[in-house]
Amino acid sequence: MLLLILKRIGLGLITLFIVSLITFVGVEVLPGDACTTYLEREAYGAALDACIKRLGLDVPAYERYLDWASNVVRGDFGYSLSGEMPINEVLGPRVKNSLVLASVSILIGIPLAIILGIITALWRDKLPDIMISTITIFSMTIPEFISATLLILIVAIWLGWLPGIVIIPSDATFYELLSNIILPVVAISMIMTAHMARMVRSSVIQVMASDYVQMAILKGVPYWKMVFRHVLPNALLPAINVVALTIAWLLGGVVVTEVVFNYPGLGRLVIESISNRDLPVVQALAIILASIYVGINLIADLMTLMLNPRLKSLQIRK
Amino acid sequence: METNLITEDKQKNKLEKAFEILKTMASKPSGLIGLSIVLFHVVLALLSPYIAPYDYKAISPNTMLLAPSAEHWFGTDSLGRDVFTRTILGGRTALTVTFFGSLIALLWGGLLGIFCGLVGGKIDDVVMRVVDAFLSIPWILAMLLIVSLLGTSTEVLIPALGFFYGKGIVRVARAATHDVIAKDFIVSARARGHSNMSIIWNEIIPNVRDAILVEGAMRWSWMLLGFSSLSFLGFGVSPPTPDWGLMISNARGLMSFAYWSVIAPIVGLSSLIIGINLTADAFAKALGIDRSTKAPV
Numbered sequence: 183m184l185l186l187i188l189k190r191i192g193l194g195l196i197t198l199f200i201v202s203l204i205t206f207v208g209v210e211v212l213p214g215d216a217c218t219t220y221l222e223r224e225a226y227g228a229a230l231d232a233c234i235k236r237l238g239l240d241v242p243a244y245e246r247y248l249d250w251a252s253n254v255v256r257g258d259f260g261y262s263l264s265g266e267m268p269i270n271e272v273l274g275p276r277v278k279n280s281l282v283l284a285s286v287s288i289l290i291g292i293p294l295a296i297i298l299g300i301i302t303a304l305w306r307d308k309l310p311d312i313m314i315s316t317i318t319i320f321s322m323t324i325p326e327f328i329s330a331t332l333l334i335l336i337v338a339i340w341l342g343w344l345p346g347i348v349i350i351p352s353d354a355t356f357y358e359l360l361s362n363i364i365l366p367v368v369a370i371s372m373i374m375t376a377h378m379a380r381m382v383r384s385s386v387i388q389v390m391a392s393d394y395v396q397m398a399i400l401k402g403v404p405y406w407k408m409v410f411r412h413v414l415p416n417a418l419l420p421a422i423n424v425v426a427l428t429i430a431w432l433l434g435g436v437v438v439t440e441v442v443f444n445y446p447g448l449g450r451l452v453i454e455s456i457s458n459r460d461l462p463v464v465q466a467l468a469i470i471l472a473s474i475y476v477g478i479n480l481i482a483d484l485m486t487l488m489l490n491p492r493l494k495s496l497q498i499r500k
Numbered sequence: 501m502e503t504n505l506i507t508e509d510k511q512k513n514k515l516e517k518a519f520e521i522l523k524t525m526a527s528k529p530s531g532l533i534g535l536s537i538v539l540f541h542v543v544l545a546l547l548s549p550y551i552a553p554y555d556y557k558a559i560s561p562n563t564m565l566l567a568p569s570a571e572h573w574f575g576t577d578s579l580g581r582d583v584f585t586r587t588i589l590g591g592r593t594a595l596t597v598t599f600f601g602s603l604i605a606l607l608w609g610g611l612l613g614i615f616c617g618l619v620g621g622k623i624d625d626v627v628m629r630v631v632d633a634f635l636s637i638p639w640i641l642a643m644l645l646i647v648s649l650l651g652t653s654t655e656v657l658i659p660a661l662g663f664f665y666g667k668g669i670v671r672v673a674r675a676a677t678h679d680v681i682a683k684d685f686i687v688s689a690r691a692r693g694h695s696n697m698s699i700i701w702n703e704i705i706p707n708v709r710d711a712i713l714v715e716g717a718m719r720w721s722w723m724l725l726g727f728s729s730l731s732f733l734g735f736g737v738s739p740p741t742p743d744w745g746l747m748i749s750n751a752r753g754l755m756s757f758a759y760w761s762v763i764a765p766i767v768g769l770s771s772l773i774i775g776i777n778l779t780a781d782a783f784a785k786a787l788g789i790d791r792s793t794k795a796p797v
Contacts, residue, residue, distance in 0.1 A: 193632075196629060197629065197632050197633050197636055198633075198636075200629055200630055200632075200633035201633045201636060201637055204630075204633055204634065204637070205637070208645065209645075319774070319777070319778075320774065322777075323721065323725075323770075323773050323774050323777045324770045324773065324774070325725045325728055325729055325732075325769065325770075325773065326729070327728075327729060327732045327745070327748065327749075328748065328766050328769060328770055331748060331752055331755070331762065331766065332766065334755075335755055335759060335762070339755065339756045430636075437638070437640045437641075438640070438729050438732065438733065441733060442752075452640070452641055452644065453644070453733060456644045456645065456648050456735075457648075459648065464641070464645060467641060468637055468641055468642075468645075471637070471638045471641060472633075472636040472637050472638075475635075475636040475637075475638070476636050479636075
């Protein structure tokens with residue numbers, strides 16, 4: 183058991199190591215280094231020399247990689263060219279803002295998804311299922327920037343209930359954030375809930391068809407007791423992994439949503455750093471977002487292991 | 501002569517099978533709706549250069565932000581361009597880029613996956629670690645980086661999208677190959693002394709083709725979503741190319757009084773994505789593959 187957990191953590195670390203290699207090599211191989219990219223037409227003379235010195239581009243690439251990697255491990259991501267300050271200072275408030283947005287969306291999304299998934303599974307092919315499933319298909323497939331734009335158009339412009347975009351500095355207080363994030367949260371949790379509800383639905387349907395549920399029905403267990411005691415624990419377990427993957431996948435969508443609502447989180451920083459051609463920040467973001475992805479998957483794997491006694495004795499191959 | 505007959509027979513069977521699958525797909529309302537939406541968009545994309553009433557890049561100060569009327573069915577945008585013209589041509593851009601992108605994704609993802617599944621061992625381990633690493637970099641960050649460094653022409657976008665959406669297919673193709681690799685017919689092909697290439701071509705591909713195609717159909721809709729998101733963020737095709745993502749992002753600032761220029765591309769893009777999704781679902785069901793429990797990786 184312990185060995186299995188260690189193995190999972192090890193695999194995650196190897197993945198992160200490869201990510202760091204890919205981002206580093208990718209930036210090296212693509213035309214232009216960080217300084218010429220950032221300075222563009224002004225890349226000559228004193229400015230270029232200063233920039234090269236600042237980033238230490240005058241030493242060989244492998245030395246720079248080792249340097250960079252060992253700094254990242256110690257939590258120092260280097261220096262932001264456009265912000266003219268350490269990347270950690272740029273990241274701090276952005277991480278906090280994104281965390282607030284993500285956790286509120288997840289706190290609303292997961293319970294809602296479980297409830298909707300159960301309803302649609304228990305009333306399969308009946309009116310509630312058809313209605314909810316149609317809505318989930320729509321909100322799942324429509325791109326984030328479209329649903330966000332429509333939300334602004336309808337709620338903010340036509341109805342005038344809420345402000346359409348977030349106008350707060352990146353170091354806003356928690357309370358300021360909360361009053362501004364209603365629309366972004368709706369936009370993100372709508373898509374997330376739809377994905378997860380579909381998975382919960384199919385998982386519940388599968389368990390409902392299993393032998394032990396048939397057995398429970400036959401021996402006369404009351405319907406709701408059967409649902410809560412026999413079906414749900416078995417149905418929600420396999421959903422954990424899928425939920426984790428969905429959340430991780432949404433990282434990309436969050437970028438777009440943050441841009442639409444002008445929300446000062448990590449997602450908008452991605453766009454800003456790329457528009458400013460600030461490659462050190464892009465590298466830092468790649469590592470951070472990849473760590474989040476690996477971390478979420480790892481937690482999901484470990485949770486499934488903890489919650490499912492049957493898996494403890496099995497060798498899981500992946 | 502006889503061999504000829506057999507191949508002809510085979511071809512007929514293939515056509516019949518494809519027709520059967522289409523019929524099963526259309527037998528359910530969701531599949532029928534999906535198929536007709538996709539067909540409608542494809543036909544419109546093919547015809548759009550001939551039926552477009554205006555020049556898509558003709559700028560005119562006299563026709564700025566006109567409301568929908570008999571001359572301009574969907575109104576005009578902030579530069580006086582006809583929104584109807586740009587919307588139907590936008591479908592052409594989206595379908596061309598994502599079709600060729602999906603083709604590239606299917607080819608390299610499928611072949612690499614089959615190869616890894618067949619060979620196994622160290623090579624397989626290394627490739628899968630790298631694929632995992634690529635999977636854990638958010639697609640948007642990687643795409644943005646490539647596009648911002650190499651430019652936003654379609655010659656860059658199509659291979660970049662194809663590469664990035666192919667890595668998920670590698671896993672599916674590999675898993676499907678693992679399922680067939682232990683079967684008797686592979687063992688006997690090996691015993692007959694067939695080469696790896698011959699086994700891949702004659703034994704494995706026919707058996708994993710369905711799973712890969714279903715995955716590819718799904719990727720197509722995600723790629724369309726990714727491509728239009730890139731355009732929306734200003735990193736996709738460059739103006740004045742008619743493109744839905746670009747149109748939405750341009751018209752978004754003015755939508756409080758000129759909502760028509762944002763609604764038309766929204767309807768176009770949403771309907772195409774929903775259509776492809778429904779079609780892919782129906783396709784999977786017609787082939788007997790359940791993908792309802794899969795996460796969008």
